[in-house]
Amino acid sequence: MKKITFTPLYLQVKKDILDRIFAGEWPPESFLPNEFVLAKEYGVSQGTLRKALEELTAEKHLIRYQGKGTKVAEINEESSVFPFYLLYDKEQKRIYPSTITLCYEIISVPKDIVEFLNIAEDEQVIHAERIRTHNEKTVLYEEVYIPKKFFSAQILENMKVLPDRLYAFYLTEFGMRVNNATEDLFAVLPEKADIKHLNISENTPLLMVQRTSYDSNNTPVEFRVSKINSTQYTYKINIS
Amino acid sequence: MKKITFTPLYLQVKKDILDRIFAGEWPPESFLPNEFVLAKEYGVSQGTLRKALEELTAEKHLIRYQGKGTKVAEINEESSVFPFYLLYDKEQKRIYPSTITLCYEIISVPKDIVEFLNIAEDEQVIHAERIRTHNEKTVLYEEVYIPKKFFSAQILENMKVLPDRLYAFYLTEFGMRVNNATEDLFAVLPEKADIKHLNISENTPLLMVQRTSYDSNNTPVEFRVSKINSTQYTYKINIS
DNA sequence: AAGTGGTCTAGACCACATT
DNA sequence: ATGTGGTCTAGACCACTTA
Numbered sequence: 472m473k474k475i476t477f478t479p480l481y482l483q484v485k486k487d488i489l490d491r492i493f494a495g496e497w498p499p500e501s502f503l504p505n506e507f508v509l510a511k512e513y514g515v516s517q518g519t520l521r522k523a524l525e526e527l528t529a530e531k532h533l534i535r536y537q538g539k540g541t542k543v544a545e546i547n548e549e550s551s552v553f554p555f556y557l558l559y560d561k562e563q564k565r566i567y568p569s570t571i572t573l574c575y576e577i578i579s580v581p582k583d584i585v586e587f588l589n590i591a592e593d594e595q596v597i598h599a600e601r602i603r604t605h606n607e608k609t610v611l612y613e614e615v616y617i618p619k620k621f622f623s624a625q626i627l628e629n630m631k632v633l634p635d636r637l638y639a640f641y642l643t644e645f646g647m648r649v650n651n652a653t654e655d656l657f658a659v660l661p662e663k664a665d666i667k668h669l670n671i672s673e674n675t676p677l678l679m680v681q682r683t684s685y686d687s688n689n690t691p692v693e694f695r696v697s698k699i700n701s702t703q704y705t706y707k708i709n710i711s
Numbered sequence: 712m713k714k715i716t717f718t719p720l721y722l723q724v725k726k727d728i729l730d731r732i733f734a735g736e737w738p739p740e741s742f743l744p745n746e747f748v749l750a751k752e753y754g755v756s757q758g759t760l761r762k763a764l765e766e767l768t769a770e771k772h773l774i775r776y777q778g779k780g781t782k783v784a785e786i787n788e789e790s791s792v793f794p795f796y797l798l799y800d801k802e803q804k805r806i807y808p809s810t811i812t813l814c815y816e817i818i819s820v821p822k823d824i825v826e827f828l829n830i831a832e833d834e835q836v837i838h839a840e841r842i843r844t845h846n847e848k849t850v851l852y853e854e855v856y857i858p859k860k861f862f863s864a865q866i867l868e869n870m871k872v873l874p875d876r877l878y879a880f881y882l883t884e885f886g887m888r889v890n891n892a893t894e895d896l897f898a899v900l901p902e903k904a905d906i907k908h909l910n911i912s913e914n915t916p917l918l919m920v921q922r923t924s925y926d927s928n929n930t931p932v933e934f935r936v937s938k939i940n941s942t943q944y945t946y947k948i949n950i951s
Numbered sequence: 952a953a954g955t956g957g958t959c960t961a962g963a964c965c966a967c968a969t970t
Numbered sequence: 971a972t973g974t975g976g977t978c979t980a981g982a983c984c985a986c987t988t989a
Binding site for chain 3 (some may be wrong): 719757780
């Protein structure tokens with residue numbers, strides 16, 4: 472019995488285009504060659520190439536303009552592929568907090584985190600505590616847990632702190648694109664540490680978000696607990 | 712200067728198929744005629760018809776099985792197209808709260824709701840206050856606002872309370888399928904009314920969810936504010 | 952006017968489910 | 971073996987942008 476793995480042409484083309492984007496051949500904001508040129512290059516019909524471009528457009532890697540061309544989407548905090556942490560201020564203006572790492576360590580996975588990351592109980596994880604600030608005010612305090620097994624020895628050695636833009640980091644270092652997540656949401660009263668970090672009163676309720684992020688194979692990539700000062704900032708999400 | 716409104720063939724076909732589904736010609740779970748039959752019926756090519764079916768599949772109206780056929784998706788709370796209100800108890804078991812309507816009225820749209828529903832300031836809305844309970848305990852308190860213009864005079868007359876399953880109601884009555892939403896999330900301290908409705912202490916923080924729901928044309932269908940007792944129940948969301 | 956993406960066609964063949 | 975949806979092609983024409 473032979474198992475034949477059938478991969479449609481357009482998916483092969485799609486993957487190759489994506490690889491070339493990540494390799495830097497077409498940097499963000501640059502325009503791709505037009506459909507006919509690319510189709511000829513790959514030796515496929517325009518329709519097949521188009522189907523590849525359409526999927527990449529649906530996944531927000533590309534942006535197409537009729538009459539103009541197809542450009543590579545920006546990958547940054549602004550127009551993130553995965554719009555996590557949509558935080559707004561009181562004037563309904565989106566804010567882009569900066570990150571301050573308080574703690575960075577390698578530990579055995581805490582018991583209550585095991586289920587979220589779906590890993591063995593004796594595995595190790597990278598653990599970081601960070602605060603995120605905007606205009607010198609603290610917006611949120613968060614703890615991040617990432618399975619150590621994703622990191623190569625070399626990366627671990629060279630990395631002194633966790634990079635700020637984690638989802639971009641996972642993509643470039645692990646090749647894992649976070650494209651979905653589940654969140655458990657709670658309103659909680661602040662603990663002592665929260666009061667200090669967020670500079671709030673003990674009666675200020677906090678929005679607690681427990682987020683598990685998954686890559687396209689539904690492998691958990693990270694677990695994150697955020698406590699947000701929702702009296703000053705709005706946490707917005709899109710569901711679809 | 713002539714303004715020509717250009718509507719692609721496949722969108723016209725798509726709309727007609729959707730109309731026929733809502734009209735009951737193809738009830739949920741039933742199979743549509745195959746691509747060639749439908750294409751011939753509409754006088755379009757198979758490719759054009761396929762594009763219509765593909766969009767309807769992406770919007771969860773249809774489910775396609777290779778080698779089998781295309782069926783109309785089920786509409787109910789369990790296999791809901793749009794899994795709103797994923798509420799879990801302390802044992803991580805999903806709960807399905809029942810609804811008690813406290814108040815049901817037609818009012819002028821409140822000023823602070825106008826922006827969410829994107830309607831004129833003098834329009835009227837259906838307003839309802841409801842609590843949702845599980846095992847005789849109150850899970851959440853919510854207020855719902857729906858533009859009156861969606862309701863026909865006949866429906867308004869016969870309707871004494873808002874139905875429990877609102878998203879199914881919008882679909883059958885308005886033909887509007889809610890398939891995306893934005894939520895603004897906050898942690899708040901309870902007001903007097905909340906303390907009574909939810910039977911909690913004044914120090915119990917509540918998870919407040921302001922949700923605007925949209926149909927496939929991105930028309931706002933409803934605005935809803937929920938206050939959830941997140942010390943007893945977990946509000947879970949999926950982002951993708 | 953030229954170039955790009957968007958729509959549409961007619962036909963071929965492939966993979967999958969059922970008979 | 972038959973029928974279904976899935977992929978692929980080659981070519982035509984339309985709508986939009988830019989020069």
